[in-house]
Amino acid sequence: MSKLMIIGCGGVASVAIHKVCQNDGVFDELLIASRTVSKCDALKEKLQGQTKTKITTAQIDADDVEALTKLIKEYQPDALLNVALPYQDLTIMDACLAAGVDYIDTANFEPEDTEDPEWRKIYDKRCKELGFSAYFDYSWQWAYEDKFKQAGLTALLGTGFDPGVTSVFAAYAKKHYFDTIDTIDILDCNGGDHGYAFATNFNPEINLREVSAPGSYMENGKWVEIPAMSIKREYDFEGVGKKDMYLLHHEEIEALGRNMPEVKRIRFFMTFGQSYLDHMRCLENVGMLSTTPINYNGQEIVPIQFLKALLPDPASLGPRTKGKTNIGCIFTGKKDGKERSIYIYNVCDHQECFKEVGSQAISYTTGVPAMIGAMLVVTGQWKKPGVFTTDEFDPDPYMDALNKWGLPWKVVENPVLVD
Ligand code: NDP
Structure with missing residues (x-):
């Protein structure tokens, strides 16, 4: 029994x-803390009565390390799951260290203000040295390795679908299907409309920000x-069609490139419609995608935040989205001296997700692995001191949990490869 x-x-x-x-057999107490507490209260209202988990709520600004540390110390959870924004990763990690609590998230750190000169200096150096220019990268959170190790705490980074499940698929392929993985x-296909x-x-x-950034992939460690x-490329996805x-830059390429250096090429592809x-x-x-504030009629406006206010709230897409997602990894390599290729993937139906939890499949395919990561940490199955991504643990309990909690997966031998 645990407190999250x-x-x-x-x-x-x-x-x-x-x-x-x-999953109230594992999580018997839950504190939902967020910037707008009314959203937490509404969810508590909806869920209590349907679960044995005792839910409480709190208002918190997760940018405020002191206030957050105080709240964590008062509640004394076994672990903290960060599903706010990547901007808060570091302040929440600091608060977890100060309060002595394990940390879990779904996306690596990026700064809210990309014009911040301190951040920019380090970013420019990284662009030059490593050769990719995305605003997000693991270096900021990997730098917490010693602190988490010394504190005897676990930080599990990026347990969504991608990153998250995709890296577990890589660990599973390595454990059960290959002697060496080459590519x-x-x-990531979203066939939802x-x-x-x-x-x-x-x-x-x-x-x-993610989609408009230059694409990148890793070849021979570079x-x-x-x-x-x-x-x-065009690909024919089961459940969706062609x-x-x-090709996009994506954060699991960085972690897999570090942790599986024998893989010769790692790429990430996402589907987009022409209208998007x-x-x-x-x-x-x-x-309109700029994060640099402009002055409009005496008021400071960040263009992308103004755009966000105009666009439909992603949470409101649930009832309208029809179709399926198909997300997975194609691995090529060798087993017992022979060439082998497999596709490990999940197909998820937007309407089924909405029926079950009132959300579309993108939130579902991220929220389910977030719970699974938290479960494996609080039950001690994925617990060791330090900072880790999901490819660094035994994949088997995670893969079992995906089948059990709504994201069943399949393995297909000899899939069509991407050229
Ligand atoms: P939303 O914008 O829907 O939700 C973010 C929540 O965080 C809101 O409730 C917001 O509060 C709260 N929040 C923002 N700033 C603060 C703060 N300073 N203090 C406290 N709470 C705050 O985002 P999503 O749910 O779409 O995404 C959540 C996370 O999941 C992101 O990090 C995203 O990158 C990640 N993600 C990961 C994926 C994966 O596969 N790995 C895929 C999709 C998303 P308020 O309600 O006041 O706005």
């Missing part, structure tokens, strides 16, 4: 909270960077 504290109460958090409450292609000309499936600011959306997908791409290009060209 969750920070954030948006799209992903809502699914993670539903799943924690379904990994991570494919919400009927809007333009909307994002999770936090618009984070999503648009980053290769390409202009945004300049590598396009879709155009584009046209809108994004246009918004970018007119400056």
Whole structure:
């Protein structure tokens, strides 16, 4: 039996909270703490009565380390699951260290203000040395390794679907299917249709930053960077059909590149419809994706935050989104001296997710693994001092939990490869 504290109460958090409450044999107490406490209260109202988990709520600004440390110390959870925004990763890790609590998240750190000169100095150096220019990277959180080790605490980074499940798939392939893995292609296909000309499936600011950045992949341990959306492939996905997908930079490439250095090439592809791409290009060209504040009629406005206010709330897409997602990894390599290739993947139905927890499949495929990561940490199955990504533990209990908690997976031998 354990006590979990969750920070954030948006799209992903809502699914993670539903799943924690379904898993009340493990989680008997839950504190939902977020910036807008009314959202936490509404979810508590909806779920209590359907679960044995005792739910409490609190208002917190997770940028305020002192206030957060005080709240964690008062509640004394066994672990803290951060499903706020990547901007809060470091302050929440600091508070977990100060309060002596294990830390779990779903996305690596990126700064809210990319013009911050202190951050920019380190970023520019990293771009030059490593050769990829995404605003997010693991270096900031990997730097906490010694602190977590010395404190005897676990930090589990990136337990969403991608990153998260995709890295568990890599560890599973390595354990059960290959002697050596040569290439990994991570494919993220969303065949869902919400009927809007333009909307994002999770936090618009984070999503648009990720998608409009230059693409990159790893080859022989080195980053290769390409202009945004300049590598396009078509793939036929089970449950969805043929879709155009584009090579993007993605955070698990960095972790897999470090932890599985024998893999010769690691790429990430995501599907996009033409309407999404046209809108994004246009918004970018007119400056609406900028994070630099402008002065408008005496008021300071951050363009991308203003855009977020105009776009549909991702949480509201649930009832309208129809279709399926198909997310997985194609591995090629060798087993017993013979060439082998497999695709490990999950197919998830937007409407089924909505029926079960009131959210679309993007939030569902992230929130379920967030709960699973938290469960493995609090039950001690994935607990060791230090900072880890999901490819660094035994994948088997995680894979079993995916089947049990709503994200069943399949392994197909000899899939069509991506050229
Ligand atoms: P939302 O914007 O829907 O939710 C974010 C929540 O965090 C909101 O409840 C927000 O509060 C709260 N929050 C923001 N700032 C603070 C703060 N300073 N203090 C306390 N609470 C705060 O985001 P999503 O649910 O779409 O995404 C959540 C996380 O999941 C993100 O880190 C995202 O990158 C990650 N993600 C990971 C994926 C994966 O596969 N690994 C896929 C998709 C998302 P308020 O309600 O007041 O706005």
